[in-house]
Amino acid sequence: MTVTWKSWRNLWIYSLLCTTGVSGQLQLQPLNSTVLQGSDVGFTATVQGQWKVMTWNVGGFLVLTVVVPSNITSSSQYSATFCNSDDTSCVEFTIHNVSRKESGPVVCTVQGDYGSRTAQLNVEESGTVSIMGGNVTVEQDQHVEFMCITTAWFPIPAVSWAQNGQAVNSSLYNTTSMADGDSFTSTSVLRFQAVSNTTLECQAAVQTLRNPRTSSVFIAVVPKPPDWTVLIAVVVSVGGFALLVLLILGIIFCYRRRKEKQPSYQDEISRRVRRQSQGQGQVNTGYVPEGRTSAAPSQLTDSGFCQTNGSDIVEMPKVKSSHTGNDSNTVDQPGLRKHRHVTIV
Ligand SMILES: *[C@@H]1O[C@H](CO)[C@@H](O)[C@H](O)[C@H]1NC(C)=O
Ligand SMILES: *[C@@H]1O[C@H](CO)[C@@H](O)[C@H](O)[C@H]1NC(C)=O
Ligand SMILES: *[C@@H]1O[C@H](CO)[C@@H](O)[C@H](O)[C@H]1NC(C)=O
Numbered sequence: 001m002t003v004t005w006k007s008w009r010n011l012w013i014y015s016l017l018c019t020t021g022v023s024g025q026l027q028l029q030p031l032n033s034t035v036l037q038g039s040d041v042g043f044t045a046t047v048q049g050q051w052k053v054m055t056w057n058v059g060g061f062l063v064l065t066v067v068v069p070s071n072i073t074s075s076s077q078y079s080a081t082f083c084n085s086d087d088t089s090c091v092e093f094t095i096h097n098v099s100r101k102e103s104g105p106v107v108c109t110v111q112g113d114y115g116s117r118t119a120q121l122n123v124e125e126s127g128t129v130s131i132m133g134g135n136v137t138v139e140q141d142q143h144v145e146f147m148c149i150t151t152a153w154f155p156i157p158a159v160s161w162a163q164n165g166q167a168v169n170s171s172l173y174n175t176t177s178m179a180d181g182d183s184f185t186s187t188s189v190l191r192f193q194a195v196s197n198t199t200l201e202c203q204a205a206v207q208t209l210r211n212p213r214t215s216s217v218f219i220a221v222v223p224k225p226p227d228w229t230v231l232i233a234v235v236v237s238v239g240g241f242a243l244l245v246l247l248i249l250g251i252i253f254c255y256r257r258r259k260e261k262q263p264s265y266q267d268e269i270s271r272r273v274r275r276q277s278q279g280q281g282q283v284n285t286g287y288v289p290e291g292r293t294s295a296a297p298s299q300l301t302d303s304g305f306c307q308t309n310g311s312d313i314v315e316m317p318k319v320k321s322s323h324t325g326n327d328s329n330t331v332d333q334p335g336l337r338k339h340r341h342v343t344i345v
């Protein structure tokens with residue numbers, strides 16, 4: 001029983017001494033590092049006291065060894081230097097062009113009773129951003145929908161939209177993401193009403209990306225073409241109204257003319273009556289009443305016909321007499337012949 005207690009106490013003291021001793025002799029900074037793929041990441045190990053060999057493990061593999069005095073094995077991807085050239089107490093370890101493969105624990109071990117320290121390396125990946133469809137031309141007030149696809153990002157990127165450089169209210173878009181191998185693909189859908197020319201930008205970012213990756217399109221907003229049904233309706237109604245107005249004007253015009261003519265007849269009659277009463281002796285033969293123009297010429301022609309008829313009647317007996325074949329009238333023969341022709345015709 002006493003042996004057990006003693007052994008437990010010794011173990012406790014030993015572990016306490018060991019822990020404080022080690023923690024004081026080897027330190028690693030930083031213990032948690034998040035970087036973007038392709039960048040360089042550094043860790044610093046501080047060792048107190050004399051030491052001979054230091055190793056660095058990344059992703060479970062030994063990648064670098066430091067041997068004191070001053071022999072450092074380095075490769076193109078991993079390197080180490082002493083923080084101060086004549087001081088071995090501080091070593092700076094660098095991973096160049098870091099990739100997602102290097103994500104995970106970075107372990108620094110110093111030979112002897114220094115033990116090891118582990119840091120966490122997180123590598124983020126920025127992929128592509130693309131607004132589908134490219135530049136578009138839309139009608140004013142048209143509801144438009146744009147899709148932004150981000151591929152090969154790790155972790156899931158924050159996707160946002162900007163219109164003419166102004167952030168779009170997140171209630172206007174929806175973003176969904178899904179794993180695609182060891183990275184993520186996101187789809188963001190933005191819906192809005194196109195009012196004026198707009199430069200639309202889709203932005204995707206992860207924590208370590210200083211400037212978000214973007215994709216832009218230009219939305220040219222053109223005025224709405226006229227609504228033909230409305231236009232036709234307007235034209236038809238305006239045309240109909242114009243026709244109606246014309247019709248009414250025409251009716252009024254005709255009515256007025258008729259009304260104006262009737263008094264002129266009466267005036268004429270009264271004038272004639274006045275003239276006749278003024279003096280019967282002064283008969284103007286040239287005067288023909290307007291209203292009776294049709295009647296007067298017919299009378300004249302009638303009289304003309306009468307005259308011609310009369311001459312025919314006078315001459316006819318002569319023709320008839322020639323027809324009888326009397327030789328005594330031979331003196332008048334040329335004249336008779338002429339008359340005969342007329343009768344034949
Ligand atoms: C390390 O940092 C990342 C990103 O800042 C964080 O998500 C994670 O929880 C941290 N891990 C520890 C162990 O602190
Ligand atoms: C470093 O180690 C290599 C063998 O790993 C050896 O050839 C070289 O001479 C050493 N350099 C120094 C300065 O000790
Ligand atoms: C970084 O590593 C990637 C592969 O992981 C390689 O394609 C690229 O060329 C490297 N860049 C530099 C600058 O070495």
Ligand SMILES: *[C@@H]1O[C@H](CO)[C@@H](O)[C@H](O)[C@H]1NC(C)=O
Pocket residue numbers: 169170171
């Ligand atoms: C975003 O829109 C919602 C609802 O339309 C509104 O409540 C909120 O205040 C808006 N946020 C900003 C920053 O304008």
Ligand SMILES: *[C@@H]1O[C@H](CO)[C@@H](O)[C@H](O)[C@H]1NC(C)=O
Pocket residue numbers: 171172173174189190191
């Ligand atoms: C986003 O999704 C929610 C739920 O699915 C839906 O109610 C909302 O209308 C969507 N918003 C946009 C802009 O698509």
Ligand SMILES: *[C@@H]1O[C@H](CO)[C@@H](O)[C@H](O)[C@H]1NC(C)=O
Pocket residue numbers: 134135217218
């Ligand atoms: C989209 O419009 C912008 C600005 O007008 C122009 O710079 C860009 O080349 C256009 N892109 C395509 C794919 O037409």
Ligand SMILES: *[C@@H]1O[C@H](CO)[C@@H](O)[C@H](O)[C@H]1NC(C)=O
Pocket residue numbers: 196197220221
């Ligand atoms: C909108 O963009 C189109 C195409 O670039 C251009 O012709 C038009 O003038 C622009 N309209 C306004 C109001 O800027």
